[in-house]
Amino acid sequence: MKSIVIIMLLVASSAMAQNQKATIDVRGNCDMCKARIEKAALKAKGVKYAVWQAETEELRLIYNTKKVLLNDVAQSIAAVGHEADGISAPDSVYAALPMCCKYESGNPHKAEDDMLMEHKSKEHK
């Protein structure tokens, strides 16, 4: 049994070499978007780790460069309705997203500098 564990350890760590880290911009608003985006990213074979944050609209990825291209990942995400790395989503898919994920009408979580400035100036008046 111990030897099985050791083999597992070796197998698991041998794949490490081709791992590439990347961060891409993915548009979205809320936790519902998060699940959809991460799931779409992980569906692309070769993506090992995908974590998206609403605040930054950034998707952090770890993927195997031999199995998948970053562009494929972005395509996969755009196909479920979220603009990824500049690739926009098909209109029909975007239209079917739930209300909270309609990112084109603004993200309440995103730190928009202009929005912030507007409120600051309101404060100073």
Add this chain to the structure above:
Amino acid sequence: MFKSYLIFLFILNFCAGYAQHLVSGYVYEQNDTTQIPLEGANVYWENSSSGTITNDEGYFSIRHKPENKVLIISYLGFKTVKISSGFQEPLKVILISEDASSLDEVTVSKRSNPLQRAIFSPRNITTIGSDELLKAACCNLSESFETNPSIDVNYADALTGTKQIQMLGLTSPYILFTQENIPSLRGSNQTFGLTFTPGTWIESIQITKGSGTVTNGYESISGQINTELAKPFTAPPLFINGFRSADGRTEVNLQGRAKLSDKWATSLFLHGNNRANASDNNSDGFLDAPLAQQVNVLNRWQYIDAEKGWVGFLGFNILSDKKQIGQVAFDPDKHKFGNQFWGGEIETDKWNSTLKVGYVFPDTPYKSVGFQTAIGRHSQKAYFGNRLHNVSYTSYFHHLVYQSILGNTQHKFKAGAQYMVDLYDEQIDLIKVNRSEHNVGSFFEYSYDNLENFNLILGARVDIHNTIGTFVTPRVHLRYALNENKTILRLSAGEGRRVASIFSENQKFLGSQRQLNITNPNTPMYGLLPERAWNYGFSWIQKLLLFDQDVEFGLDMYRTQFTNRVVVDWEVPGAISFYNLDGKSHAQSVQLSASSRLGNYVEFRFAYKAYDIYTAYRSGEMRVPLQPKTRWFSFLGYQSIEKNQKQWRADVTYHRVGQQRLVATSTTPSKLASGFSLLSSQLTRQFSANFSVYLGGENLLNIRQADAVLDASNPFGSSFDTSQVYSPVFGRMFYAGFRFNL
């Protein structure tokens, strides 16, 4: 997803820090008596361009980089708030009008969720947070569950005064207790171990109902309870607590910690308790609670190197505990082993040290390795009247776990190995037994998450144990969610085994003149087989909006079916027998619960529990004695609006304990004891963020068991018995205490 209950909780805590911490919270405006969410408030870091605004619920979340020190919250017409600490938990910020009097300061507090049922884990886990622990009257782990419906608190024998807890109708030996995921209450620690963890040391408690993770061992049968202690990096720099109760108990806690560098922190926790006053409210000549004193010291060191991915803990704990029991007139110096007065003493000396090292691969945050090692010694010298019981127990625990993914993070696994040694040297009267147990185990646990509504954990371990033999322990947990996580269904099944330490676990029977009947007294396991049981469970959580309030309903159904069990049979007056199960034994429970927060300040919890617990005794299959058929639980909590850091908090807990079967005595046959109600309440006044005072009462309805000691007038006679205690002995009890922290 699986964050809630992992073998290396601290690694995950650390992961969260690595992945840039997110600060979130709610902003309200103070409007005479109510607080309403403030939309559009500016939330930004001082000297940075990073900021956000609150949404229509007043909610915000913002990234926290190391250089961000001060969070500013502002809104036109309101006083600006600056916050520089407490970012780990959601903030609650109340803004007040600029023209409000200067005495009303702006308040910032954590929005706490003191008792939380896990949403995403396939396991049925409830977390008790530190705020919830404050509601417990006092003082140690055994007393931390009274406001929680998942756990039942029993009244232990009149002698030791130790509250025993149980889950799903099974008492603590069938629950695996871990402290920061290292098994902590095993072997000879069973009876008193819970009283050796002071409540103020605890940061949180995770309760897993039903079968637990295989990574923690093969022993858990009805559930697991993990205690996380306050960490050197995050505990308050200084904490002082004093407590005094009307039954003569005094407790003092002094806790401090220091950050030595960015990477090292240390903490020193001191605890002392003392009960010097004899109390005998039911006038039977016996102490209602033992005279006791305890000194308990914990020193811990924590290491974090976030960049390189290393974390570590080193801890030392040393304890000395003394109890005196029996007749009020008993004086150990004069009456020990005599036959004038009946009494006894229990002296426990215990130490242990733990080391935990964890490494997270910086380039692959889903991959980590952890190693834990613990060495401990527990020695207890006791006599109960003329009956002697000495035990010294030494344990070694080593645990290695590797965690990674298969393909992607939807498929995770943990694999590892464990080596445990338990050495017992026990003496009961003239029976002397040495027992040594060695166990090498390896485990593999796979988890799958479809990232939407379904996840599962499949676990198995193989153990090679010198007395149990070689065996496989399988466990499975499934979760299915519907309606955007408003409905959560869970199923679990798993096997567990353990070797019973019959005397340590059943010390309450030593305070009687019952004759010990053991199959084979001079062999290591007294001729008893290892215990073995399957646990199956179903749980359903439903969140509903009722009268504009979120209400959480729950249904839990669990069944534990024993294949082998060490039957503790005290059905025959004057005797206690331990033998292997020959027939059926099961514990089945159903729990219906509801809980809600009415507005921001009132919280209620309600639960109904029904138990069906049977064992085949030599005299036939019977309901296990002292196990209520039903229990009702309700809790009502209130907290006022926090103003100038001042706050009132109050809560009331009501328990209805149903009928219990009593065993036959020399004068009465086995019968049902009628049910009774327990009411307790606590009031806390927080004078500032640093100082609060609390006052409370337990058993306010003054329930008292008159016959807690049978044949009290003739303690050396054959009918003398202190083991049949099914309700409080002391009666109504008041207490007061204070907490001060920096």
